[in-house]
Structure formats: structure tokens, C-alpha cells
Amino acid sequence: MTDYKMHLLICGGTGCKASESDEIKNRLNQLIHDLGLEDEVQVVLTGCFGFCEKGPIVKVLPDNTFYVQVSPNDVVEIVEEHIVKGRPVKRLLYTDPTNDKQISDSKGMDFYKKQIRIALKNCGFINPENIDEYIARDGYQALGKCLSELTPEEVIKEVKDSGLRGRGGGGFPTGLKWEITKNVENDQKYVVCNADEGDPGAFMDRSILEGDPHSVLEAMAICGYCIGADKGLVYIRAEYPLAIQRLKIAIKQAEEYGLIGDDILGTGFNFHIELRYGAGAFVCGEETALIHSMEGLRGEPTFKPPFPSVSGYMGKPTNVNNVETFANIPVILNKGAEWFSKIGTEKSKGTKVFALAGKINNVGLIEVPMGTTLREVIYDIGGGIKDGKEFKAVQTGGPSGGCLTKEDLDIPIDYDNLLASGSMMGSGGMIVMDENDCMVSIAKFYLDFTLEESCGKCTPCRVGNKRLYELLDKITQGKGEEQDIEKLKDLSVVIKDTALCGLGQTSPNPVLSTINNFEHEYHAHVHDGKCPAGQCKSLLRYDIVEDLCTGCTLCFRNCPVGAISGERRAPHFIDQTLCIKCGVCYEKCKFNAITLT
């Protein structure tokens, strides 16, 4: 076994590679070889550190020295000073912008504190199909403690004190919800876990169920103890087969250990958990629709009140919480409400899991304390925008939310700030868009989704959204008229005010928010017949510049619809009536003879 004394980790992410991290690696290797140190020092190219703002990054192990903005010219100094003489190169260390202090050990950098994993603490750490590993990580301790040592009132107080709010999007205080359900007198109550994750781009609930199913089961049992329910139901969409399989295994193992079932831990408390499958309708994430679906009825929402806490599943008091909310519960009870409430902002405590998707380098799941800014999420953790393009907007809250723009990058993310800036937390999907995304098309995309998912029960949602979609479609076709933008706004407001459930009340949000933030793009479509992002095909026009065309016939041969004609070695022409604007000719032309307007 070669025993290296030192490792040099060099970031090989897209951002750092663009800043010559490959060259740094080569020079380091060369120099180390020249000094005969190759048996003592190993140079390794790593994945993205996520700290692309300060790239290229070089990290030295075992002392955890973290060099930022290293250039190939710094290599000699790093080797001669740090490796040979053991003295860190001070000028390359990261400087904390808040107090101008240099930080040598990367563990002391704020960057590493940006992500704290509470709901995801076991995801990617334990084997989800082995209950013993969960137990080794404090699993079921919170349930045991609650059943044996605390009264339901005390547990509810702890949850209330923690400040935990529903992670499904609404942000209703969890402890309060439990208390309300507890205070309703009835012989039978239910605990329901809402695992109907429907936002396009959000996948944290699935990952929690796949990676740490017991945390949800444990929390459901705790909730049952608090509100006086002996039955729990997980409503999960059938399109999550792996999560279902892991849940089934987890329930079986917990039952075998007697941690779910009758007389749990000899305390006389009974709690059984069953699964209910959904067919993947977005509206069934709404709690009344979800309950109807579980009862075997059509997944349609009904008017609230009565709230499920009073009359829910089978007309009995029902407490519905989201997967991520439940995953926080055991940690809160193990670590204490005080510990939890120290994380986050004044009104939003703890952490939030976000699913990063779209035009971002580090697509994946992150968990950050509430109050983290969008800039930190996108640039420091997400690794910035793909292909070095410019950030344009991020859609939070899925089809019910809105977009945040460059101006919002420094807003601390929590429930209230997102609402104030015209978006919402939602379940935590973040779809990042770059300069090439057309905001009108984005609004159309989300409308298309809600249109498809509308249950059709109330007119504003069923008809209103259809009309919204038609207007947007007209605009992207280049047939928009001046008054259409006003029509969109008016109609959106009416739908928001009159729709029956959350789906309809929020479906115009993407339209309103894109108009608010990018009205000039709407105007460009309507007045100038142009799509600034170059996405709306009907508004594009490809032309061949006669003077530049050599008549090589490459475009002619590649055109899939035969819209290009012309003689060899003579200028070619595009028949605009046949052109489908696929852009193949534009990409293929070697002489830049094709223009896109």
C-alpha cells in the first residue's frame, strides 16, 4: 500500500476546468515528479466543490488547507512553500468576507455550514432496508421517549416550540395542526403522510422515503400518540415503486421489532401503518382531494372548512403532514426544540430541502438552513449555471409558484420572503433558467401542466386556465395583440380569487410572476414579433446570406423537410413556407452564411 503523506485535491468541475484546473494539475504533477516526491504526494482531480465563485479550488489534505482562485502560476509557490517547507501560502487562502479573516481549515468556512442535513441526515448514510442501521442512528429513540416519558401535551409543546412549519408548501405550524386534531373528540382518528409529490422538478420526498423510510414511520407513530390515533396511512403515488418497496420493507421490519403494531414498547400504545396508492394526479396533493382519493372516491377537492383535522378520512379527524415535515420530527425530539429553533430565521425555523434542477451544474438535493440566500444556493452549492451562461430566473414552488430573478438573489429564503416576492416555498423544487429560456414559454409550460392536472370541478380552473393557455399560445405563435397582456393579468386575478382549491388559486402564479418580472419579453413577442431568448419557433426566421454562401450543399442535404434549394457552388435559398425552424442548417453551415433573426 502506497502511503501518501499528502493529497492535493483539485476541483475538476466545469467552472474550475474553465479556469485551467487541468493545467494546474499537470504542473503540480510535473513539479512533484521533478522533486522526486511522487511517492509522498498524490494529486487527485475531484468533482465540483460547489464553491465555483472562488475557483479553481485546490485543497491540501490532511491539514484541510483550502486554496481559492489558484492559477497555474501559483503552482511553484504551493509546492515549494507548502509541500516542501510546510508553510501554507497565505495569499491564496480564503478570506471570510464578513470579517476579513483568512481561513486555513476548510471546516471553518461558512461554506461548509451552508448545508446542514436534518431531514436528509440518514439519506446516503444508512442502508434503508436495514432497520438496525436506523436504530444505530438514534432510530425510534424519540418514539420510545415520547411513549414512556412524555405526555402527548408535552410532545406537542416541544413540536410547537421548535417552530416547525409544514414542508409541503403551505407552511402551517405543525405543532398547532397536531394540537387542533388532538382537541377534536372522536373515537377514531387518523395520521396521514402526504407522499404525493407532484411538483415537476421536486423529488425530496421520494429520496427521503427511499433513503430513510423509518424516520417517517417513527414520526407518524409519534403523531398518532399525540393526537390519539392508532392508525396511520401513507398516501404515495404508484409511480414511486422503489419508495413503495422500501416503505413496505421498513413497515415489516418495524412490525417485527414491535416498534409499530400493538402495545409498542410495552406502553399499551397501538399504531398500525398502511399504504394507499395514488395514480399520480397533481390535485391529490391537496389534502381534501387526497383524502377523497384514499376513500376510493374521485380525487377532487372540497371546500374547507371543515378541515381534515375535524372531518377527514372517513369523516374522522385526520392529521395530514408531508414526508419532509415528518422526517424532521424524530430529530427535533431527540435534539430538543431549542436546538432546532436556533437554526433558520425568525419565522421559519430549521432547514429546507431543495431539489435543484434545470440549467444548473450540480443537479441534486441540498438541505440548507432557512434564510440562506438564493445566490448561495445557486452559486456556492449548485455550482453556478451550466456552460457558463447567465442566470435569468429560478422557479420555486413548481406550477403554483413564481419566478425569482437576479434582483431576488440576495433575499434570505423562507416562507414569508418568498411569498412577498411573488413566489412561494412550495415543496422545494427549484428550476433554474438561463438566458436562453423564454419566460412566455415557461409560463405556457406550467399552464399546460395545470391544465392537464385540473380536476375540472370548478369553472375558474377548468375554463379559466384553458383561456390563459390559449392566450399564451397565441403570444408565442407571434399572433399576440396589445390587449392580450392585460387580459392575461385580469383573468389571472379572477381565477386566483374564485377557484375552489389550492391548485386553481395558484395556477396563474407563473403567468403573473413572469409578466411582473419580464413584461418586456411579453412586449417583444407582441409588438416586435421577436422572442428575445430565441425559443419560440414561430417567431424565428432563418435566412441564407447570398454573399457568404459557397453552395457547398451541406444545408440542402441536412434539411429534414426539403425547404432548402439551390445549385451546387451557387447561393442556396430557404423556402420560409416549408421551413420548420429546426435550426439544423444553422448548426451545419461552416461559413456562418445562415442568419437567425
Next chain:
Amino acid sequence: MTKIKTLADLRKMKEEAQSKIKLRENSANPDQVVQVKVGMATCGIASGAKETMKYFVEELEQEAIDAVVTQTGCMGYCYAEPTVEVKLPGKEPVVYGHVKKEKAREIIDSYIKRGELVDGIIPVSFKTIDD
């Protein structure tokens, strides 16, 4: 499996389970027990984590390397699936991204056998609640 009857039993069980994992970590034969965890959430499986896991199990067995290959959930690095965490005895765990068969081979040959890090490490960028 026997039922756990009281909270005291559960606590005892936690200690046993912990020591089981500890035993795995600080084995009596520190040079021989290697832990490999493959991220087997939907994202991982879609990118070929099943093949990767199978490959590790088969190859480590064939080479008579004493190792435990287990599955785990999503580590959050969906852009770099399949992801694999390798923990050599007495060392900090290291996560590798984009681990297909070829990379797995490299990890076995260089890292597991010789302790040389391999390109493609994913640096840890989060705190746990225990920190």
C-alpha cells in the same frame, strides 16, 4: 426477529447496533475490511447503480478482498450518479461520482488495494447534525 418490549431494550439494542457498525468500522483486521456504499435511490439506479453494486460485490469477492458492500439512499449528488462511498479502515470515507464499471475497476485497483485516491472524488459540502 424478537420484539423489542421496552424503551430500555431499545436503548440496549441501539448500543448493540452501534457497536455492530463500529465493529465494521474498526474491525479487528483493519487492513481487510472495506466498506462500500452504493447510492441506490431512483436517480442512482437509473444511472446504473445496480450494475455498479453487482460489479463491486463480484469483483471484491473474486479478488478475496474482505469488504462489505451495502446500498444506501440518495446522497444528493444526482448530477454525478452512480455515486459510491468507500471507507477504508481507519480513514475518512471518500465519495466517488460517475462510478460505472471502469471507474469501479479503478477504485478497486488503486484506492481499495493501494490506498491511492482516484480522480472523481466528490468533496463533502454539508454539515451533519452531529457536527
